[in-house]
Amino acid sequence: MLPRLGGLVVDRAEVAHEGVTVFARSSATGQPCRVCTVWSERVHSRYVRRVSDEPVGGQPVTIVLTVRRFYCHNAACAAATFVEQVEGLSRRHRRRSVPLLATLAQVGLVPRQGKAL
Template sequence: MKTQKSWAPGDKINVYSVKRGINRWVVEAETQGLPFCPGCRTLSGSRHSSYLRCLQDLPVQGVLVMINLRSRRWRCRNPACLRKIFTERLPGIASPLARRSCRVMELVRLIGHSAGGRPGERLMERFAMPASDDTILRQLKRAAKERPLPRDNHHEIRIASPENVPERLIVTSPRNTGYIRYAKLAFN
């Protein structure tokens, strides 16, 4: 069996219990260390409260792993900061309000790119990481917004007079890939 330290999804996570349930592993963990306020970036040592986050993580031996993570709320003591109470950020572990770890969400994105929605849902179920087709497509849309597409080397065409403005202009890719782009021109 793995040691408790190897069950931890990140550095600032302290695992204190690992239990085998009927159809899943349950990892009980808590965050440790002092966080920075996301509003003003000052270190906070004033704890407000704690709450339980349930995260789905990568499976072990084909069995689902759920992390019950005790996360903490903190007070920001900076009087100039608008945020009085904040929750710990877990970069690299989970996004705010997420129910799956970043590692699982990256796999959801990759499987969504290769298989699509419903086939990806069936594939994720077989990998012991259940995710709906809507979740897979939502993750793809989110990834497309976060990562802008690379720009092609299309040349801008400026036309000097309004008489020369065509209705549509065909611009081909400089790499001769056969990609044709229609761009509607508007004269300013």
């Protein structure tokens, strides 16, 4: 149903009038630093992000994603810590999933009926 959740552990899902809410976290043991690419498994902290995703069955989907902030082990790196991203789902500072952003971009590029680009 939601193939992009393949790299996640889904703790639970709730269906309500407002839509579907999926509570998930990464299944990865660590992440590479976004600046220097040095691998880290040492967790600094955790926090929750809310990511809007493409609708399923006409219902809006929100992924409540628990992400980890890792320490970078490279002393020469400018980033002391960094936040994990879920490949194919999340990007830095985004509140919409990668697939939803792609869909919205396509909708924005569709010409109005009878009008050419």
